[in-house]
Amino acid sequence: MTNKNHPCANCSFYEQSLWRPVAGANMSTLARNFTRREMEAGSVLYHQGAPSDGVYCVSRGLFAIRSFGPDGSSSLLRLAYPGELIGYRAFLTGRDHRTEAQALLPSRVCVVAQRDAKQVVRACPEVLTRLAVRCADELDLCHDRIQEAARSPNKERLAQLLEQLMAAHGTKDGRFERMHLPISRQDLADILGVQPETLSRLIKRLQSEGRLRTSGRWIEMPGPMQKHVI
Amino acid sequence: MTNKNHPCANCSFYEQSLWRPVAGANMSTLARNFTRREMEAGSVLYHQGAPSDGVYCVSRGLFAIRSFGPDGSSSLLRLAYPGELIGYRAFLTGRDHRTEAQALLPSRVCVVAQRDAKQVVRACPEVLTRLAVRCADELDLCHDRIQEAARSPNKERLAQLLEQLMAAHGTKDGRFERMHLPISRQDLADILGVQPETLSRLIKRLQSEGRLRTSGRWIEMPGPMQKHVI
DNA sequence: GGGCGTCAGTGACGGTCGTCAAAACCCGCT
DNA sequence: AGCGGGTTTTGACGACCGTCACTGACGCCC
Structure with missing residues (x-):
């Protein structure tokens, strides 16, 4: 009732x-x-x-x-x-x-x-x-x-964070648009507790490993979506 | 009542x-x-x-x-x-x-x-x-x-942690005995989220700056005591 | 005393991060 | 198109930290 x-x-x-x-x-x-x-x-x-x-x-x-x-x-x-x-x-x-x-x-x-x-x-x-x-x-x-x-390195935490954000706001093909969810690089860096420059390098490293692609405002990730936890 | x-x-x-x-x-x-x-x-x-x-x-x-x-x-x-x-x-x-x-x-x-x-x-x-x-x-x-x-470096966090522990269990002259408060090096390192070897180096660095003295099982720190927060 | 296990400290090395500075990029405006 | 302000990226450098290996100190048991 x-x-x-x-x-x-x-x-x-x-x-x-x-x-x-x-x-x-x-x-x-x-x-x-x-x-x-x-x-x-x-x-x-x-x-x-x-x-x-x-x-x-x-x-x-x-x-x-x-x-x-x-x-x-x-x-x-x-x-x-x-x-x-x-x-x-x-x-x-x-x-x-x-x-x-x-x-x-x-x-x-x-x-x-x-x-x-x-x-x-x-x-x-x-x-x-x-x-x-x-x-x-x-x-x-x-x-x-x-x-x-204290445990996992920042690179893994970034990968998880992006998965979570895409699970909540990515489209069905696993593309996540930052401008539709207005989180700046500074915000992402804040969540991970690193500097924006470091975040840029983390993204680059994930890209070089084939775990992430960026095209303009889009971030694309393979793999299944996960439940949100920040 | x-x-x-x-x-x-x-x-x-x-x-x-x-x-x-x-x-x-x-x-x-x-x-x-x-x-x-x-x-x-x-x-x-x-x-x-x-x-x-x-x-x-x-x-x-x-x-x-x-x-x-x-x-x-x-x-x-x-x-x-x-x-x-x-x-x-x-x-x-x-x-x-x-x-x-x-x-x-x-x-x-x-x-x-x-x-x-x-x-x-x-x-x-x-x-x-x-x-x-x-x-x-x-x-x-x-x-x-x-x-x-995310902000302060581990060295400062260690200094604060030791101050807090001494505020709770140090004697009046600012000496803190680890054996009376059985916190191992591993525990201290856990709190700071670092490895025991790093903790050892942090302590050494604080010593070299004159902010801390150790003699045997004792850790001595100058300065005023602070309220406990872990 | 000698052997053994545990813990704490030390050194070397590589990887990661913060900081500073400069370049590249994006966007709105004229 | 050209300009200006903001953000993002890149590079270089140094500091910090994790890892591994080794040494020394201490307590325990035989």
Whole structure:
């Protein structure tokens, strides 16, 4: 039994959303008004240092979750695809955002929780459980990333990253267009933790091994697509 | 108003524990029996792959939270000091442990929640909030580590790591004995993500710069102590 | 004491990466 | 077409790190 009043009810990602198991809950206790929000590519949903303004569910598009160091350098911590939740860290802790969420494509988000976390937990503890589990999931991904960073060389990590990006945004023949998914060389380098010059050399090395082809804005890779993990 | 029946009630770390704000809760709904558990140095509280057996609060000693890759290589993900919670990830998600918790010193833990997470959230939602916040905190630390790994060179990270370890276990004059905090060279190298030989050279380089002295099993560092972050 | 295994340190070598600088490229504009 | 600003690529150099091999220190057992 789903709740037709919820903005996610018509999303194809509704099944993954926060709300499926709590369809009968009194929504008004969780957010003043459930709104969708359309975002242009490049616009920012919430900034680093801003106070929590709610939990969002990505229903269309793609978001980059970034963090900026005191010296202005940025790290791309993860990508948020449709069906994923963002903004829950600040919501759970009641502290300011430590990351910024920038739309990489024209995107749409649903506001799934807006009121104070303490009100939410009273009104619907199951929602808090879901948020906590999602937080634990992201922790797992971070642990994986820390481990992999110490082990596999950057060349392999680049190959995996490109496979993942193409699995999400490549066409059926395994071609991945950077301009349609506006990730710059700098962004790719950030993800891998290397400099853009090094990234250029990594790509070249993969090309020379026949594991990757580039033609203009396209990157082509052979092999099967994989599930996304950043 | 504190609950004198709780095993943490007599710990000096009680104030930091999960239980202070919910002292009036009906404890029996959260765990069958609140027990302390004494651990020898080197023994393992929970193994990777084991099902969740509860949430623990470290009340004495020190734990290493490790993860093992499929090839047997290990990463030291973090250290858990007295007052910190461990085991909550498996508890929150209901899935198996992805890490193992090994006592590095003779240690004592309090079992702070043992029943199914769904029962806990019904009995005392505030506890779930605390666990979720703690999970978000660890996520922050992981993000910091990912960012720092990409930025600062290993030499600086080693200097910071030694400062942190000495802040926790060094004597007042800034001497840090490895044998009293049984962290091998391999462990230190794991934390930094380098090989033991490289670690040896890093230490040597810090020595040559006058930023560190070693005499036998001791490592001595000048400068002020810092708060622990792994 | 002698042998043995484990761990820590040292040296040599090659590969990788960061940094700087310059060239090449892309794109919008006039 | 020509120009200017940004991004990407390439080259050269040095620093850093992983790997392998070897040595030395230490503890343990016979």
